[in-house]
Every structure is written in C-alpha cells, then in structure tokens.
Amino acid sequence: MTVSRHRRRVSTSGAALLSLGGLGLAAGLGVAGGVAIYHTTDGQVQGSDVPEDRFPATPTGLLAVVDDAGRLGSVAVFAVRPDGDGGAYDPAGGSIVPVPASADASGGFGDERLPLDESVAIDGSGVLDLDVTSLLGVSIDAVSVITPGELAAALDPLGTVEVDLPGGAAQLDGEELAAALAARDAVSASEAYPTHVAVWRAVAAAIGEGLDEPLTVPGAASGSFRWLTAGTVGVTRLRAEAITDVRVNRRGADAVALDRAEVVTLFAHLAPSRMAAPNLGPNFLLRSRFASAQLPTGMTRYDVAYDATSRLLASEHNVVFVDTTAGDADEVTLVEVADAALAGEAHALEALFGPVEVRVAERRVVGIDVAVTLGTEFFDAPPATGAPETSGG
Numbered sequence: 001m002t003v004s005r006h007r008r009r010v011s012t013s014g015a016a017l018l019s020l021g022g023l024g025l026a027a028g029l030g031v032a033g034g035v036a037i038y039h040t041t042d043g044q045v046q047g048s049d050v051p052e053d054r055f056p057a058t059p060t061g062l063l064a065v066v067d068d069a070g071r072l073g074s075v076a077v078f079a080v081r082p083d084g085d086g087g088a089y090d091p092a093g094g095s096i097v098p099v100p101a102s103a104d105a106s107g108g109f110g111d112e113r114l115p116l117d118e119s120v121a122i123d124g125s126g127v128l129d130l131d132v133t134s135l136l137g138v139s140i141d142a143v144s145v146i147t148p149g150e151l152a153a154a155l156d157p158l159g160t161v162e163v164d165l166p167g168g169a170a171q172l173d174g175e176e177l178a179a180a181l182a183a184r185d186a187v188s189a190s191e192a193y194p195t196h197v198a199v200w201r202a203v204a205a206a207i208g209e210g211l212d213e214p215l216t217v218p219g220a221a222s223g224s225f226r227w228l229t230a231g232t233v234g235v236t237r238l239r240a241e242a243i244t245d246v247r248v249n250r251r252g253a254d255a256v257a258l259d260r261a262e263v264v265t266l267f268a269h270l271a272p273s274r275m276a277a278p279n280l281g282p283n284f285l286l287r288s289r290f291a292s293a294q295l296p297t298g299m300t301r302y303d304v305a306y307d308a309t310s311r312l313l314a315s316e317h318n319v320v321f322v323d324t325t326a327g328d329a330d331e332v333t334l335v336e337v338a339d340a341a342l343a344g345e346a347h348a349l350e351a352l353f354g355p356v357e358v359r360v361a362e363r364r365v366v367g368i369d370v371a372v373t374l375g376t377e378f379f380d381a382p383p384a385t386g387a388p389e390t391s392g393g
Contacts (some may be wrong), residue, residue, distance in 0.1 A: 054363045056186055056320065058271040059091065061221035061228075062132055063180045064124055064142045065151055072117040072189075073148070073182035074196045075099040077140065079271040080227045091224075094255040095230020096203075097268050098196045102189035104255045105131040112293050113243055113255035117189050135258070138267045138274040144219030152178035154217045155203065166194045177203065183348040188254045191240055197237040198270065204233040236266060245358055261310040264319050265302065268309070272321040280367035281317035282342065289327030301326070308374060311352040318366060333375040336361040338368060346370060354381035 059080040065073040065300035081094040102115040116135070119127050125145040133140055146154075163180075164171050174182065180199050183192065207215075210231040217225050240256035243249045268275055268286070277283050288305040293302065301324040309319045332352045335346045338361055346358045349370075354377045361371060 027074060030363045033059040050361075051363050053363055055273040055366070058082060059224045059227065060138060060271055060274050061224040062128060062139050062140045063217060063221055063225065064125060064128055064143070064145045065178070066120070066128075066145055066149060067148060067182055067184065070121065070124070071184045072101050072120040072128075073127070073184055074192070075101055075103075075116060075128070075132065076196075076200060077136065077138070078225070078228050079267070079270070079274070080114075080224050081270075083232070090100040091227040091230075093233055094228045095234045095236060096200050096228070097236050097238065097266065097270075098193070098200050099132065099135070099238065100189060100193040100256050100258075101255045102256050103240065104243060104257055105135050105137055107134060108248075108257065111248055111250060113188065113249050113251070113253045115253055117184075117254045133276075136263055136267060137278065138271060139274045139276065141274070142220040142222075142224055144217050144221035144225070146218055148178045148182040150218050151181065154215050155220065157211075157213065157215065158203065158206040161202045161206045163198050165198050172199075172202070173279050190240070190254055190256050193240065194237075197235065201235045204235045219348045238262065238266075252278045261306055261313055264313060265306045265309045266323055268319050268322040269305075269324065275318075277318040277367075279313070279316045279318045281312075282345075283318045283367060284312055285318055285321040285323070285365055285372070286312070286369045287323040287325075287373040289325055289373065290329045291324065291326060292375070294329055296379055300324075302372060304378070308353065308372070308378070315352065319377065321365070329373070330375045331377050332357050333378055336371040336373075338364045338370070342369060352381070353378050 061078050061080075064079070065075045067073060076098045078096045078098050079094050082091050082288055099116070101117045104113045105116050105119055106112070106114040114131075116128070116131055120132050128145065129140055129143050143232045152175040154174075155177050158174065160171050160173045161177070163177070165180075175341075177199050180195055207229050211229050214226040216222055239259050240264055241259075243255045243257050244318075246252070249255060249261040264275075286305060288301045288308065290304065290378050291299055295301070296369075305322050305324055309322065312319050332351075333356045335349055335353075335356045335358045337343055337346050337358065340360050343358050343360065347356065349372070350356050353372065353374065365371065
C-alpha cells in the first residue's frame with residue numbers, strides 16, 4: 001500500500017513528545033563546553049543607556065549518510081564552540097549530537113508519524129534541513145549529505161579506532177566506521193542508533209584535543225566540520241522512545257519520539273544563537289548555578305535545568321539559553337525582566353519555581369525577555385501542572 005502524505009512545516013511548540021524525566025541527564029552528555037554570553041554595547045536600543053550582552057555565533061551543521069539507493073543511514077547534528085573570550089570568535093571543537101534516523105519529524109502532531117528516513121525516501125534528502133530544524137527547534141547553517149564512500153574517505157586519516165559497540169569492543173577503520181553509520185539492512189533505524197552514537201564517540205576520542213589537520217567532508221558543512229574537529233569534541237546521545245501506541249502510530253512505523261525538554265536543554269546550552277522561539281510566551285535565559293553540595297542527592301545541574309525547562313515549555317514559554325556553570329546559588333530564585341512591563345507576569349512564575357524575587361535587569365541580553373537564576377527553594381516547589389515530574393520538583 002502506498003502511503004500518501006502532505007508534508008508541511010511543523011511547529012516546534014506543544015509537541016506531544018514523551019518525557020522520560022530529568023534524573024541523570026548529565027550522565028549521558030558528551031558536552032564539550034557550553035557557550036558564554038559576552039558584554040557589548042553594540043545594538044543597544046537607541047536612547048537607552050542599559051548595556052546589552054550578546055551570544056557569540058555558534059555555527060551548526062548537519063551530516064547525513066545516504067546509500068546508493070537513497071536510503072538514510074544516519075544523521076548527526078553538530079555545534080561549533082566559539083572561543084567566547086570577550087566575544088572573540090576563534091572556533092575549535094564543539095559537540096556532535098547523533099539523531100535517530102527514525103525520529104518523528106511531525107513533532108507528535110496528527111495521527112500519522114513521519115520518521116526522518118521515510119521522509120527522505122518520499123521526498124529526497126533535500127527535506128532534511130527543514131525536518132531536522134523543525135524536530136530540534138535549532139536552525140541548521142549547513143547540510144552535507146554524503147555517501148558511505150565519501151564518509152570513509154573523510155574518516156580515513158583517523159586510522160583504526162576502538163569502538164565500544166553494543167555487542168562489544170571492535171577495531172574499525174574509516175571504511176568500517178562509515179559502513180556502521182550507513183547500514184540499513186540488518187536492523188531498524190531505532191536499533192541502529194546506539195551503534196551510531198558509539199561510532200561518533202570513538203571518532204571524538206580519536207580527535208582528542210583537536211587535529212592538526214582537521215577532517216574534511218564534502219558539501220556545505222565542510223568548513224564548520226573542520227572547525228569542529230580542530231578541537232575537543234563531545235558526543236551526546238538523545239533519549240528516544242519508540243512510538244508503539246496504535247492510536248498515534250496506526251501504520252506501526254519505525255518511529256521514535258525525542259524528549260522535547262531534553263533537546264531544548266541541550267541545544268540552549270550548546271547553540272543559543274541558533275535556538276528557535278516557537279511558543280507564544282517570552283524568551284527565557286535559565287541559569288542552574290548550584291554548588292555540588294546544594295544539589296539533591298543523585299542530581300546534577302543539568303538535571304535541575306531540565307526540570308525547569310520542562311516547566312517553562314509546558315507553560316508555552318521559550319527557553320533560548322541554559323547556563324549550568326558551577327556557582328553558589330541563593331535560596332530564592334531571581335527573575336530579571338528586560339522591561340518593567342513584564343514584572344507583573346514574572347511574579348506568576350512562583351507557580352513554576354517557588355518563591356521568586358523580581359527585578360528589572362541592569363544588563364539586558366539581546367533576544368531574552370526574562371532571565372531566571374534558580375535558587376535552592378526551587379527544590380521544594382511542587383510539580384507544575386502539565387510539566388513532567390522529576391526528582392527535582
């Protein structure tokens with residue numbers, strides 16, 4: 001039977017995705033350093049003496065492997081980390097986030113699932129930019145769709161690397177690494193995802209602190225991929241849940257749902273300058289700056305940020321930047337608004353975070369309406385209505 005579908009640009013807001021909870025989020029993160037805002041007076045509102053901060057550019061790219069039959073084997077999104085020293089842009093290194101080839105590009109809307117690989121099979125690899133942007137809520141600067149042979153040539157300079165595959169450790173060269181990222185016959189896309197993560201982690205380990213001769217891939221993402229492999233690279237595995245409920249997956253498609261709050265927490269940490277703001281609410285900057293001794297047992301600053309992000313997304317707000325730098329948090333959560341007109345609405349955030357202190361920001365961050373610095377009393381706040389419950393709430 002032929003499946004007929006109308007493709008559309010899907011919103012990233014209100015997606016009915018599965019949330020798995022925030023506990024242990026950082027354990028699986030391969031984040032190679034977040035992004036810091038920097039001070040500037042450029043772009044200040046005319047007639048205003050309030051200083052402004054900006055995010056440095058955080059280039060993003062997408063690397064997809066497609067076989068000779070046009071079947072999508074694997075997808076990896078990467079973000080290049082800028083120097084960040086006073087706003088200097090001297091990129092080297094960053095993070096790779098493999099994305100399941102069967103991730104549901106429809107974002108949970110409607111009663112039909114649209115896995116990325118099916119979308120490519122129907123409409124060609126040109127849809128990946130749109131579909132992945134909609135899926136993750138992150139703009140993609142450059143896309144390279146390459147063959148297994150092209151990927152093998154790109155990875156060949158690494159020599160033979162040790163890969164911790166799900167079935168055991170193996171020594172793989174460039175051709176074998178590419179084959180592992182491209183293979184579609186033996187297992188489903190969902191089953192192949194752990195192998196893809198393992199391969200990219202092995203590549204990152206081989207890159208080490210950065211290659212003197214960075215790797216080159218064909219296509220538009222070549223330049224940013226070179227920047228990425230010139231420094232330390234982290235690899236993060238996304239949590240994904242198979243969509244098996246026949247009420248929302250009537251065809252039984254090989255499709256998985258990503259955890260929306262996790263995706264936002266991660267990319268708002270790695271690439272805030274590329275984050276979308278699809279919801280109707282204001283744009284938030286979220287700081288989880290706790291000392292280790294201030295955290296509940298078994299939780300990390302990422303876990304706490306995930307919990308807070310979940311609450312904001314459930315309330316139709318946007319989270320654009322997440323800061324998990326170690327610090328020493330106050331008891332009460334600080335809410336700084338860019339405009340005094342937002343102060344009244346900001347007090348309502350007590351329903352999400354517990355007691356809050358509201359101020360008008362002395363420094364603004366371009367593109368940010370509300371900056372939240374979480375306090376320890378957040379841990380006593382009840383779970384917010386509509387937000388996933390975690391051990392931090």
